[in-house]
Amino acid sequence: MKIDPFDIEHYFARYEFTTPFLLCASDCETISVNELLTMAGRTEADLGALKLGYTESQGDPVLRSAVAGTYSAVALDHVVILGSPEEGIYLAMRALLEPGDHVVVLTPAYDSLLNLARHVSGNVSRWEIRPAEGRWELDLDQLISLVSSRTKLIVVNFPHNPTGFLPDLDQFRSIIEIARQHKAWIFCDEMYRGLELNGLETLPSMADLYERCLVLAGLSKVYGLPGLRAGWLVIRDEVLRAEVMNWKFYTSICPPAPTEYLALAALQTREQLIERNRGLIEQNIGDAGAFFGRWPDLFTWRPPQASSVALVGLHRPSATDYCHHLAEEAGVLLLPSSCLGYGDGHVRMGFGRESFGKGLARYETYLQSEENQRRESLSLT
Ligand SMILES: Cc1ncc(COP(=O)(O)O)c(C=O)c1O
Structure with a gap:
């Protein structure tokens, strides 16, 4: 008997290794065999x-x-x-x-x-x-x-x-x-x-x-x-x-x-690895909280109590369309809630990676240029 598609893994298989800025990974920053x-x-x-x-x-x-x-x-x-x-x-x-x-x-x-x-x-x-x-x-x-x-x-x-x-x-x-x-x-x-x-x-x-x-x-x-x-x-x-x-x-x-x-x-x-990852997540969540504060019309932010992930409300008609477009146009990856069987109004973000801050900066530059274009087109009409 066939099983339902594994939506999250299909999505990651498509984008994880080709999108430069991953803002939705659920794992934490890794280390090499030698470091371990x-x-x-x-x-x-x-x-x-x-x-x-x-x-x-x-x-x-x-x-x-x-x-x-x-x-x-x-x-x-x-x-x-x-x-x-x-x-x-x-x-x-x-x-x-x-x-x-x-x-x-x-x-x-x-x-x-x-x-x-x-x-x-x-x-x-x-x-x-x-x-x-x-x-x-x-x-x-x-x-x-x-x-x-x-x-x-x-x-x-x-x-x-x-x-x-x-x-x-x-x-x-x-x-x-x-x-x-x-x-x-x-x-x-x-x-x-x-x-x-x-x-x-x-x-x-x-x-x-x-x-x-x-x-x-x-x-x-x-x-x-x-x-x-x-x-x-x-x-x-x-x-x-x-x-x-x-x-x-x-x-x-x-x-x-x-x-x-x-x-x-x-x-x-154990303690050393966990401590390091928890510190990284807390720092990235701090940056994310400030970012969401600058874009209140776009996001609803419910900070996580634990884990490396959060589900963020996205005020756009379709989170799925938005995420595909964002990956292709800006090289920034978010995970739409449709991949989690949870409607189409949220995105999952992940805070465990060292590159999170860079990715967030790239995303913000993209949002700003979108906003500038919108303002320009309004002033032309
Ligand atoms: C809640 C949960 N359980 C299990 C897994 C599976 O873990 P792994 O990908 O390491 O097999 C994941 C992976 O994302 C997960 O989020």
Whole structure:
């Protein structure tokens, strides 16, 4: 059976490597293999000596133990190292869902969180994050009304891509309570956990609070290492974990050895990498806030509480047309909300890259020249 197009990835495949100024990337600034090795106190020779045989299918126990050590109620047996974070979404939906199972998905969502659940179960309800004055809000009453004893799975993503929303601890615990009452599973995508901004506290991982959950995490966003394709699922339930492993034998079988080696190095320098990226995001968000202040007729700005991304209201008839035009005319890339299944009135921006300031300056020059042309044509009429 065919699956819906993965709109975000099609869009990035078209523009990411041909558009000079990327203002919507969700990952953070990356580093080289050599920089990573140096930070972790390892050498090129250490990496060069690595053997390229098959690896343990659930992942290297040393790496799994390092991952488990970043949680409080997680043992190394609970961790499944993946071939990529994206694979974890596929494996989870395949292992957990049957046709007809009811799933509630927090939306807007990274495509695969919604599309894979819909593809496998065919029975998905959307739980929408709502725009409010200067921020985004969760409607827990809506979740209560959507979840019933027929609900097999609730899919959430905190910190949230694309809004940058982070629930408070009470809201987070309420979601768990709602799931618990109905014996529903939770798939909690924590790919952006660790990027809480302006001193906001990191929420506990869902893996530490709820036994019927699958947590997805990895090194692409927070650590700025998407080219490693390093990710993991935490699944405390043994039966479900075995089911996930069975599906994994049909996809990647085992993680790539160089990825496991470098992922361990990255976990050893965790604080340093995260601190650097959080600082970069906060600085870029400061610049973006000032920019939005200069263009109040064009944007509605709801600053993110966490993550590297934000969803910005765009006062133009079609964000999709606007973004294609902007990429082609100005070489500046924004992501239209149509790629996130969220109407056509918003754009996603991403703040994790060092080149953000340059891109924003280029965008502003373009907006100014557009504005000058508009004024000129008005004065001529
Ligand atoms: C919320 C979320 N989950 C999962 C992924 C997949 O991560 P990766 O591209 O590293 O496989 C992404 C990537 O953008 C994401 O935003």
